[in-house]
Amino acid sequence: ERTTFYQPTAAEGIEAAVPLRSKKWFNDEEDPGMTGIYLERYLNDGVTLGELALQNKPIIGIAQTGSDLAPCNRHHLQLAKRVRDGILAAGGTPMEFPCHPIQETGKRPTAMLDRNLSYLSLVEVLYGYPLDGIVLLTGCDKTTPALLMAAATVNIPAICLNVGPMLNGYSGDNTRLMGSGSVAWDNRALYATGQIDAAQFVQGMATSAPSIGHCNTMGTASTMNALAEALGMALPGSSAIPAAYRERGACAYATGRRIVDLVREDLKPSDILTKEAFENAIACCTAIGGSTNAPIHLNAVAKHIGVALDCDDWDRVGYELPVLVNIKPAGQYLCEEYYRAGGLPAVQAELLRNNKLPHPSAVTVSGRSVSDNVKGDVSRDRRVILDFDKPLTQKGGFINLKGNLFDSAIMKTSVIKPAFRERWLSNPDDPMAFEGPVVIFDGPEDYHARIDKTPGITEKSILIMRGAGPQGYPGAAEVVNMLPPAELIQQGIELPCIGDGRQSGTCGTPAILNASPEAADGGLLGYLKDGDVVRVDLLKRSANAELTPEEIKERRAAMPSYKGPKSQTPWQKMFRESVAQLADGMVIKEAVEFQRIAQTMPI
Ligand code: FES
Ligand code: MG
Numbered sequence: 072e073r074t075t076f077y078q079p080t081a082a083e084g085i086e087a088a089v090p091l092r093s094k095k096w097f098n099d100e101e102d103p104g105m106t107g108i109y110l111e112r113y114l115n116d117g118v119t120l121g122e123l124a125l126q127n128k129p130i131i132g133i134a135q136t137g138s139d140l141a142p143c144n145r146h147h148l149q150l151a152k153r154v155r156d157g158i159l160a161a162g163g164t165p166m167e168f169p170c171h172p173i174q175e176t177g178k179r180p181t182a183m184l185d186r187n188l189s190y191l192s193l194v195e196v197l198y199g200y201p202l203d204g205i206v207l208l209t210g211c212d213k214t215t216p217a218l219l220m221a222a223a224t225v226n227i228p229a230i231c232l233n234v235g236p237m238l239n240g241y242s243g244d245n246t247r248l249m250g251s252g253s254v255a256w257d258n259r260a261l262y263a264t265g266q267i268d269a270a271q272f273v274q275g276m277a278t279s280a281p282s283i284g285h286c287n288t289m290g291t292a293s294t295m296n297a298l299a300e301a302l303g304m305a306l307p308g309s310s311a312i313p314a315a316y317r318e319r320g321a322c323a324y325a326t327g328r329r330i331v332d333l334v335r336e337d338l339k340p341s342d343i344l345t346k347e348a349f350e351n352a353i354a355c356c357t358a359i360g361g362s363t364n365a366p367i368h369l370n371a372v373a374k375h376i377g378v379a380l381d382c383d384d385w386d387r388v389g390y391e392l393p394v395l396v397n398i399k400p401a402g403q404y405l406c407e408e409y410y411r412a413g414g415l416p417a418v419q420a421e422l423l424r425n426n427k428l429p430h431p432s433a434v435t436v437s438g439r440s441v442s443d444n445v446k447g448d449v450s451r452d453r454r455v456i457l458d459f460d461k462p463l464t465q466k467g468g469f470i471n472l473k474g475n476l477f478d479s480a481i482m483k484t485s486v487i488k489p490a491f492r493e494r495w496l497s498n499p500d501d502p503m504a505f506e507g508p509v510v511i512f513d514g515p516e517d518y519h520a521r522i523d524k525t526p527g528i529t530e531k532s533i534l535i536m537r538g539a540g541p542q543g544y545p546g547a548a549e550v551v552n553m554l555p556p557a558e559l560i561q562q563g564i565e566l567p568c569i570g571d572g573r574q575s576g577t578c579g580t581p582a583i584l585n586a587s588p589e590a591a592d593g594g595l596l597g598y599l600k601d602g603d604v605v606r607v608d609l610l611k612r613s614a615n616a617e618l619t620p621e622e623i624k625e626r627r628a629a630m631p632s633y634k635g636p637k638s639q640t641p642w643q644k645m646f647r648e649s650v651a652q653l654a655d656g657m658v659i660k661e662a663v664e665f666q667r668i669a670q671t672m673p674i
Contacts, residue, residue, distance in 0.1 A: 141174045157326060171185060193217065226669050301415060359396045386470050476569070486581050540590065
């Protein structure tokens with residue numbers, strides 16, 4: 072059993088490889104006056120932070136993302152105490168500070184809007200305060216990429232610690248596992264067809280969230296934290312430990328210890344977040360059956376560290392690999408079983424044994440390579456972490472589609488259900504292609520208002536969601552996975568969905584999403600009309616409206632492009648003006664110029 076997350080390395084107790092960054096605040100030999108000004112408030116805290124700072128010990132920030140507003144990450148308020156103990160034990164000085172809250176399910180219009188805001192504010196904190204290293208307390212969906220993006224930009228030694236998934240949820244009669252998030256999608260269908268009432272809907276949701284922690288399915292939270300580990304930015308074996316387990320606290324302590332040595336060794340995000348590391352993470356994303364939000368977030372982290380990564384890389388590296396982890400939404404189990412089966416190291420080891428981990432020698436925060444980290448690991452439950460030769464699904468990654476509709480949109484073909492395949496993808500001459508007339512919705516509100524009242528939606532229709540991208544909705548809504556009208560649901564019919572928004576990682580609908588450019592940025596989705604025929608060929612990676620270039624030109628000239636609702640807050644407006652498309656990570660365009668700024672800081 073994996074009980075240690077960290078073995079002391081040769082660096083422990085040695086002098087730092089480079090002068091501490093915090094020296095510029097607290098040990099300015101030329102100007103003791105400035106040291107005095109910087110220091111006096113810290114001396115005033117009553118817990119000797121100032122004294123420790125003067126001893127030239129690494130100062131380690133703890134980026135706290137837990138709060139009452141961010142309940143998925145709230146357990147970090149406790150875990151941070153263990154992190155502090157670890158930092159102190161290794162000879163560092165902890166300084167904990169709050170991050171802008173990001174709550175996936177509670178923030179309107181979407182938590183995604185706040186990822187870049189949290190990123191920006193953390194960059195300012197990391198750059199402008201006397202921090203030598205940083206512990207990133209991650210968990211809920213957008214907290215992980217927001218913090219990683221900031222660590223990439225500033226490029227001081229950094230390590231991720233996620234809060235851990237919730238314990239398993241069970242149905243009231245204990246017969247079924249209730250996975251967080253996924254239950255909502257099941258219940259929506261049951262509610263729409265009158266099989267459950269509103270109280271049963273809410274009760275079902277509650278049973279799926281039985282403890283502290285982030286979502287216990289392979290939604291965006293579990294995905295992004297697994298990928299932080301796969302990138303090499305979290306201790307091996309850490310991401311899958313359930314929040315409520317004893318090992319989670321031990322891991323917090325080990326993480327606190329390790330960051331102090333990362334500072335001494337001067338092992339920075341730029342040493343770890345290489346193209347090789349991203350390719351390893353893409354391979355792992357397929358193997359775990361990861362969320363469709365992952366390409367957006369990893370492409371963003373890559374942009375901030377200066378690595379070229381796009382959705383073609385995801386298709387090239389990830390598509391052909393099998394899904395090895397049998398947990399919801401694609402599979403049967405939840406994160407407790409996943410952890411007991413070995414978590415990410417067992418998955419990486421399975422890839423490694425089959426020569427499918429692209430870069431085994433990539434370096435990680437443990438100070439060792441991925442292959443050294445996971446050597447000897449093996450699945451302890453083959454029902455949950457499957458044998459490479461007996462996977463949950465073959466070709467489990469994302470395909471990257473292109474055509475006149477958009478330059479990039481991804482699809483997770485592994486969640487296509489047999490009934491959908493039968494209905495849409497079973498033409499023997501053209502097994503992976505389908506076409507049909509479109510029905511268009513301008514944003515989620517339009518969809519909800521009209522889905523059951525719009526005549527002409529048939530079993531042959533393709534549903535289009537537009538105006539849901541980064542500019543259109545600000546932040547891009549998780550709405551592309553649209554249910555068909557209730558009468559089609561009753562017949563068990565699923566319709567293809569295409570859109571410029573996103574989709575929840577806990578949802579198993581085979582939608583074509585993250586379309587870039589979006590309607591609000593001039594994409595052709597904005598000029599489509601009801602009844603236009605769209606043809607998708609998954610094999611050729613193409614998605615086109617059957618319109619001639621002349622017709623497209625005429626439409627562009629005749630129709631104003633879709634702009635979406637008015638901005639309601641200052642940040643929404645600024646966000647819309649500065650944001651890149653989903654395929655480009657939805658980053659702040661101007662922010663990409665500022666790479667690795669700690670190395671060039673003119674204090
Ligand atoms: Fe926060 Fe899923 S809603 S982790
Ligand atoms: Mg989500």
